[in-house]
Amino acid sequence: MNAPSITTAGQTQAVTRAFDLGAALKDSLKTALIMLGLSIPILAYKTDQSGADLFLTPRWGLVAIICAIVFGMRLVLHAFTASRAYRQATPSSHQATEPVHAEPSAFQHVSKFAIPFFLGVALCFPVIIYLIQGGLNESRYWVDLGILILTYVMLGWGLNIVVGLAGLLDLGYVAFYAVGAYSYALLSTTFGLSFWICLPLAGILAAFWGMILGFPVLRLRGDYLAIVTLAFGEIVRLVLINWVDLTNGGAGISSIPRATFFGIPFTAGEGGFAQTFGLEFNGMHRIIFLYYLILVLALITNFVTMRLRKLPVGRAWEALREDEIACRSLGINTTNTKLTAFAIGAMFGGFAGSFFAVRQGFVSPESFNFLESAIILAIVVLGGMGSQIGVAIAAIVLVGGPEILRNLTFLQAIFGSGFDPNEYRLLLFGAGMVAMMVWRPRGLISEREPSVILKERKAISGSLVKEGHG
Amino acid sequence: MRWLQDPILDVQHLTMRFGGLVAVNDLSFQAGRGDITALIGPNGAGKTTVFNCITGFYKPSEGMVALRKPDGSHLLLERLPGYDINWKGKVARTFQNIRLFSGMTVLENLLVAQHNPLMIASGFTFLGILGIGGYRKAEKEAIEKAKYWLEKARLMHRADDPAGDLPYGDQRRLEIARAMCTDPLLLCLDEPAAGLNPRESLELNELLLSIRKDNGTSILLIEHDMSVVMQISDHVVVLDYGTKISDGAPVEVRNDPKVIAAYLGVADEEVEKVEAEIGA
Ligand SMILES: Nc1ncnc2c1ncn2[C@@H]1O[C@H](COP(=O)(O)OP(=O)(O)OP(=O)(O)O)[C@@H](O)[C@H]1O
Ligand SMILES: [Mg+2]
Numbered sequence: 009m010n011a012p013s014i015t016t017a018g019q020t021q022a023v024t025r026a027f028d029l030g031a032a033l034k035d036s037l038k039t040a041l042i043m044l045g046l047s048i049p050i051l052a053y054k055t056d057q058s059g060a061d062l063f064l065t066p067r068w069g070l071v072a073i074i075c076a077i078v079f080g081m082r083l084v085l086h087a088f089t090a091s092r093a094y095r096q097a098t099p100s101s102h103q104a105t106e107p108v109h110a111e112p113s114a115f116q117h118v119s120k121f122a123i124p125f126f127l128g129v130a131l132c133f134p135v136i137i138y139l140i141q142g143g144l145n146e147s148r149y150w151v152d153l154g155i156l157i158l159t160y161v162m163l164g165w166g167l168n169i170v171v172g173l174a175g176l177l178d179l180g181y182v183a184f185y186a187v188g189a190y191s192y193a194l195l196s197t198t199f200g201l202s203f204w205i206c207l208p209l210a211g212i213l214a215a216f217w218g219m220i221l222g223f224p225v226l227r228l229r230g231d232y233l234a235i236v237t238l239a240f241g242e243i244v245r246l247v248l249i250n251w252v253d254l255t256n257g258g259a260g261i262s263s264i265p266r267a268t269f270f271g272i273p274f275t276a277g278e279g280g281f282a283q284t285f286g287l288e289f290n291g292m293h294r295i296i297f298l299y300y301l302i303l304v305l306a307l308i309t310n311f312v313t314m315r316l317r318k319l320p321v322g323r324a325w326e327a328l329r330e331d332e333i334a335c336r337s338l339g340i341n342t343t344n345t346k347l348t349a350f351a352i353g354a355m356f357g358g359f360a361g362s363f364f365a366v367r368q369g370f371v372s373p374e375s376f377n378f379l380e381s382a383i384i385l386a387i388v389v390l391g392g393m394g395s396q397i398g399v400a401i402a403a404i405v406l407v408g409g410p411e412i413l414r415n416l417t418f419l420q421a422i423f424g425s426g427f428d429p430n431e432y433r434l435l436l437f438g439a440g441m442v443a444m445m446v447w448r449p450r451g452l453i454s455e456r457e458p459s460v461i462l463k464e465r466k467a468i469s470g471s472l473v474k475e476g477h478g
Numbered sequence: 479m480r481w482l483q484d485p486i487l488d489v490q491h492l493t494m495r496f497g498g499l500v501a502v503n504d505l506s507f508q509a510g511r512g513d514i515t516a517l518i519g520p521n522g523a524g525k526t527t528v529f530n531c532i533t534g535f536y537k538p539s540e541g542m543v544a545l546r547k548p549d550g551s552h553l554l555l556e557r558l559p560g561y562d563i564n565w566k567g568k569v570a571r572t573f574q575n576i577r578l579f580s581g582m583t584v585l586e587n588l589l590v591a592q593h594n595p596l597m598i599a600s601g602f603t604f605l606g607i608l609g610i611g612g613y614r615k616a617e618k619e620a621i622e623k624a625k626y627w628l629e630k631a632r633l634m635h636r637a638d639d640p641a642g643d644l645p646y647g648d649q650r651r652l653e654i655a656r657a658m659c660t661d662p663l664l665l666c667l668d669e670p671a672a673g674l675n676p677r678e679s680l681e682l683n684e685l686l687l688s689i690r691k692d693n694g695t696s697i698l699l700i701e702h703d704m705s706v707v708m709q710i711s712d713h714v715v716v717l718d719y720g721t722k723i724s725d726g727a728p729v730e731v732r733n734d735p736k737v738i739a740a741y742l743g744v745a746d747e748e749v750e751k752v753e754a755e756i757g758a
């Protein structure tokens with residue numbers, strides 16, 4: 009299981025194989041046949057209604073066209089994978105045993121420029137948007153989008169601790185987001201506590217639930233761990249729906265107190281934010297405040313994670329991901345180490361959740377379904393597990409991308425007025441995922457940065473880093 | 479015999495069953511303090527299983543594994559949870575199939591090994607995250623200790639390389655260095671010379687002898703390579719089908735007819751004939 013990196017014959021063969029036309033044709037034909045099989049129930053007949061009668065309209069022409077397209081594309085894929093570009097892009101066993109080059113790696117390239125750049129853009133974002141859009145109210149859409157993206161960046165960073173560092177596959181992360189949101193919603197509406205008191209409480213409660221999830225799943229590995237965390241996420245959602253006395257069920261909790269500027273409400277009247285600072289009242293003040301609030305929360309998440317990586321607990325997480333048995337032989341209490349990973353990851357989920365509640369002013373179980381967990385996990389996996397900047401980029405792409413689709417109205421000129429690009433977002437999402445798995449199977453930034461160096465900083469190739477999952 | 483007077487490890491009536499299979503059968507032996515004790519036997523004899531029982535990866539079906547501390551107190555290893563055997567019991571081990579943290583650098587591997595002392599120094603993370611307390615100093619000391627072992631294992635020039643990138647021999651030495659970073663009283667090595675070339679094997683012997691001499695660590699060693707066993711061990715225990723068939727100084731064991739029979743795979747009656755043939 010843990011053999012050192014010896015190049016196996018099979019791998020080398022797979023990498024250096026030449027383009028074999030016969031095999032490619034055969035495989036493409038097979039794929040086309042599968043497509044044909046799938047088409048028969050889905051595409052081959054269309055039901056047309058005329059009056060009270062249903063007619064089956066055969067569409068064999070369409071099926072033939074689709075099968076031909078699949079055949080052709082499969083052939084192209086074969087030609088492509090055999091080409092040199094693909095061979096270079098795919099991490100080969102050869103690369104894994106190559107000495108690490110002293111020249112800067114992709115990671116160093118990105119981090120040198122990207123981090124100050126992203127930080128600068130994030131800090132000035134509302135100003136930039138204000139200048140471009142030429143008014144506070146006009147920039148509302150963009151600042152809202154910024155808030156949404158930053159929320160996912162923060163969630164991605166939080167989950168990155170569990171999945172990326174500790175290597176524990178968690179499909180129920182949204183449960184902690186929900187715990188945080190409901191903690192704030194309930195504490196503030198029932199006890200009238202302010203956001204700044206509820207925020208740490210929500211984090212602590214979510215961490216507590218992280219431990220509760222952690223205990224039963226400690227013995228599980230891989231797929232089993234994933235399934236139980238998935239079930240945990242669903243359990244939390246179902247409890248929120250069905251415990252009507254506490255959570256008001258599916259109707260959710262509304263009129264949650266809005267964020268205040270450290271006690272000064274964003275209201276138009278006496279003692280409001282605008283009046284205190286001598287500004288003209290504008291609803292956007294609150295939105296911009298929320299933007300900076302989530303930015304600070306996200307940066308705290310990042311800062312804490314970076315720090316933890318350099319502390320023994322962070323190294324133990326990564327060691328756990330690499331080899332749990334070796335960890336035990338070195339006296340590391342693997343139980344506690346996993347629990348801290350779950351708890352700290354959950355805590356940041358809880359912070360993000362209470363931010364969500366204060367922003368929306370309304371929470372309902374609807375917002376915490378499995379798709380959320382899946383998107384957060386996709387952000388972590390796509391970004392490159394363990395890479396902070398990669399996760400941030402992935403969040404921008406996955407959350408911001410669909411918004412761009414919404415604005416591609418010019419496509420209607422090409423495809424007709426009935427065309428709504430937004431309907432294709434899940435299709436593009438899937439296609440993007442497949443493309444990623446082909447080009448960068450270890451995520452956008454797969455290199456791992458060492459947590460401590462003696463003489464020289466060298467990035468660690470992603471092919472050596474294990475994925476863990478248990 | 480020294481190992482009976484001052485044993486560091488006392489294994490009594492150890493039995494390990496896997497379903498119907500008896501992998502270790504009523505095994506009793508002692509490993510002397512400051513000795514290099516070799517545990518040998520043919521493939522499948524149960525050597526690794528003995529190691530797994532000693533280091534807490536298996537709970538023995540029967541028997542006792544006692545560690546005698548320098549102050550004379552006993553610690554029953556089979557009652558400790560797995561991770562405490564290293565931390566409280568001060569027993570470290572390596573694995574037959576190397577288990578390094580291959581995506582972490584060589585230096586990081588050695589720091590992970592010092593997890594427990596560093597964890598205390600970082601105030602169980604709470605102080606460390608705020609940057610107060612003596613964590614910085616403790617980490618510097620940990621790096622110094624890592625450097626000491628890098629020097630000894632001749633890995634200084636690879637300190638910042640990922641462990642998975644090292645050649646096989648280096649990985650073996652790194653695994654030993656990593657185990658030594660936990661300051662063990664007893665170091666258990668599962669076939670450390672497997673896959674090494676003769677020169678590397680010789681270097682390994684030197685490393686083991688210097689670990690014993692400079693650090694006072696006792697060593698328990700599984701080895702197939704007889705030249706290693708005969709050169710460096712003080713005491714040899716031979717296992718066959720989970721049962722101890724011989725126990726003594728290397729010279730005695732080498733001439734034990736039962737051992738020869740076990741290794742050559744002949745019936746007991748034929749041993750004398752075989753002995754005569756090989757001139758033992
Ligand atoms: N976890 C297990 N479950 C079932 N059987 C096991 C287990 N571990 C070991 N065994 C069996 O116990 C016997 C002894 O195995 P062990 O690995 O201890 O041998 P060994 O002396 O280390 O051999 P080698 O020299 O090949 O390493 C073997 O028959 C093996 O199949
Ligand atoms: Mg073995």
